[in-house]
Amino acid sequence: MAPGTEAELAEAVAGATGPLAIRGGGTRGAAPEGEVLSVAGLSGVRLYEPGALTLVAGAGTPLAEIDALLAREGQRLAFEPMDHRGLMGTEGEPTIGGVFAANVSGPRRIAVGAARDFALGLRFVDGAGHVVANGGRVMKNVTGYDLVKLLCGSRGRLGVLSEISLKVLPAPETSGMLVLEGLETGRAVAAMAAALGSPYEVTGAAHDPAAARTLLRLEGFESQVGYRLERLAAQLADFGTPEAVRDPEEVARTWAAVRDVEALQEAGGAIWRVHCRPSVAPDLVARARAEGALLDWGGGLIWLRVPEGTDLRARLGRFDGHATRVRGDGPEPAAPPEAPAVAALAEGLRRRFDPRGIFDAEG
Helix, strand or coil: CCCCCHHHHHHHHHCCCCCEEEECCCCCCCCCCCEEEECCCCCCEEEEEHHHCEEEEECCCEHHHHHHHHHHCCEECCCCCCCCHHHHCCCCCCEHHHHHHCCCCCCCHHHHCCHHHHEEEEEEECCCCCEEEEECCCCCCCCCHHHHHHHCCCCCCCCEEEEEEEECEECCCEEEEEEEECCCHHHHHHHHHHHHCCCCCEEEEEEECCCCEEEEEEEECHHHHHHHHHHHHHHCHHHCCCEEECCHHHHHHHHHHHHCCHHHCCCCCEEEEEEECHHHHHHHHHHHCCCEEEEEHHHCEEEEEECCCCCHHHHHCCCCEEEEEEECCCCCCCCCCCCHHHHHHHHHHHHHHCCCCCCCCCC
C-alpha cells in the first residue's frame, strides 16, 4: 500500500486485517513481516519559515530535498542524520519521517542533542486509524511535548508518522578540526574527553582504532575557529601535536565519513552499534575482538564489525549500556533485551496506541 494523503493513510491503517510493515525510503535494510505500508507518497515541505527556524514536511519527504532547501537559506539539520545506504548496502532515498521514527542522530549529537530534541510537533496515525496531532509548529509551543518525544525513536511501533514539524539552525560560517595520530584507544578516549570538557565547543569527537586516528571538530565564525583550534591544541599537548585542518570541504568530507561509518562499509560481516559510557569504551573494544571498529560521540557510541553469527553480547558481557545488531545475522535477537519494568511499560504503550497489534512488524 502506498497512500498519497494522510486521509488515505488513516483509511489504510483502519482497514488493515493483519500486521503492517511501515516503510519510508527503505534505506535501513530491514525486511519486516507483514504487508508493506509505504509513506513515500506523503512527501513535500508544507511550511518553511527561515526567520523562525522552523520547517514542516510530510514524513515521506526525501532528506536530500530538505537539506537543499535549508542550504539555500544558510541553515541545516544540526543533528546531522546518517545515511545508512553504504553501511546497509541498500538503495532508496532517506526520508525525514524515517529519521525521526528511528531518532537518527550523527556525530554532532554530543553538542546539540538528538533528532528528537529538534521535533516541535508531529501528526501520526495510530493503530485504530485515528489521526493524532501533537505539539506545534513554532519553538515556543511545547504542548504535548512528551508525546512528540515518545513517537520519535519508536520505529513505527506506536503509529505511522505523516507529518513532522521541526527546528532548524543556521549553518556555521566555517569549520576546522584537529587530528591526533598514533593514540591507542584508551588514550584517544581520554583526549576526546579532555576536548569535550574544554571551553572550545567541540562538535565532533571520533576515533578510528585501526588507523590510530583521533578527530576533533570545531565550527563557528571564521574569526573564532582558528583561535579555538590553537587553544585546544595547546590544551591537548600531553596527547601529542595535533594537525590542524582548516579546509571546510575536507572537514565536511571527513565527518560525513564518520557519520556514515565509511570505515566499516566495504567488508562483509555483522555490524553492531554499541551505546556505553565513554570511559568503558576501550575495554568493550578489546572484549569485542572485532574485525573493525569506529568510536563516535567521544566514545559513547561504538560501531563494530564482527563475523556473521558472532554472539557479541556474550563477548561484551555486562556493561552500562546496550548493543544492537544493525546488519547481518547472529544467534541472538538484533535488539537488546529490555528490563522487565521497561518491557511492561513498552507493552502498555503499544496496547494503548495499537490495540490490534498491527504495527508489530518493525520496518
